[in-house]
Amino acid sequence: MEGVVAGGTARVIDETTCIWCLRKILESEDVPPEHIVPEAVGCPPGLLLDQREVCPTCNHGRLAALNAVLASEFDMVRLIHGVKGKTSRPNYLRSRTNIRMRPGSSGPEIFLNAGPGAVPNSGAGYLPPPTGHERDVRDVIFKVEGEIATVSGRTSFGQHPDFSAAVHAIGLEFVAKLMGRGFVLDPRLGPVRDFVLKGGRREIRTRSANRVADIGARGP
Numbered sequence: 001m002e003g004v005v006a007g008g009t010a011r012v013i014d015e016t017t018c019i020w021c022l023r024k025i026l027e028s029e030d031v032p033p034e035h036i037v038p039e040a041v042g043c044p045p046g047l048l049l050d051q052r053e054v055c056p057t058c059n060h061g062r063l064a065a066l067n068a069v070l071a072s073e074f075d076m077v078r079l080i081h082g083v084k085g086k087t088s089r090p091n092y093l094r095s096r097t098n099i100r101m102r103p104g105s106s107g108p109e110i111f112l113n114a115g116p117g118a119v120p121n122s123g124a125g126y127l128p129p130p131t132g133h134e135r136d137v138r139d140v141i142f143k144v145e146g147e148i149a150t151v152s153g154r155t156s157f158g159q160h161p162d163f164s165a166a167v168h169a170i171g172l173e174f175v176a177k178l179m180g181r182g183f184v185l186d187p188r189l190g191p192v193r194d195f196v197l198k199g200g201r202r203e204i205r206t207r208s209a210n211r212v213a214d215i216g217a218r219g220p
């Protein structure tokens with residue numbers, strides 16, 4: 001089989017059909033390893049598809065967008081648990097309305113504005129109050145019992161329209177790792193491929209979608 005590339009021809013490797021878009025990946029293409037779990041969410045070492053299973057167009061395009069969705073949805077969880085970001089950079093949380101988090105010397109430092117007014121000069125800069133947005137931290141309760149102060153609140157998790165597609169992408173890539181490229185190229189898995197590439201709130205859903213996660217922080 002022949003493929004045309006930049007005015008010349010390059011051999012097409014039949015064994016390197018992209019498991020997502022199903023196009024043949026040219027031998028001349030630089031194909032980076034695909035992290036099955038996004039690095040930003042703490043991909044374990046070696047959990048890669050490194051046999052040219054995913055074309056660079058999918059890797060840097062749709063899958064990168066889905067990785068960003070997961071990084072955003074798991075933002076608080078990964079910071080609380082000290083998960084390093086891509087290239088081992090520490091994580092910072094700035095994408096929710098009224099909370100900021102950053103790594104501290106003895107654990108995450110949390111700046112939370114329960115409202116009703118803005119805090120112009122918090123330790124993390126201007127901090128808005130809750131706005132009614134789903135990514136607010138709401139129902140904040142501050143309790144002191146003896147030497148222990150407890151702060152709790154509620155926020156959303158899994159609300160992004162592409163959240164379910166992003167989780168399905170991990171699922172199919174994990175199956176590819178376990179069972180091989182040929183297995184996941186089976187047309188019966190076409191609906192999963194289609195759902196991941198096109199996304200949206202469709203009939204394939206995870207049980208965690210639309211669930212509201214409880215969060216809490218505790219300190220002396």
Ligand SMILES: [Zn+2]
Pocket residue numbers: 018019020021022023054055056057058059
């Ligand atoms: Zn592709």
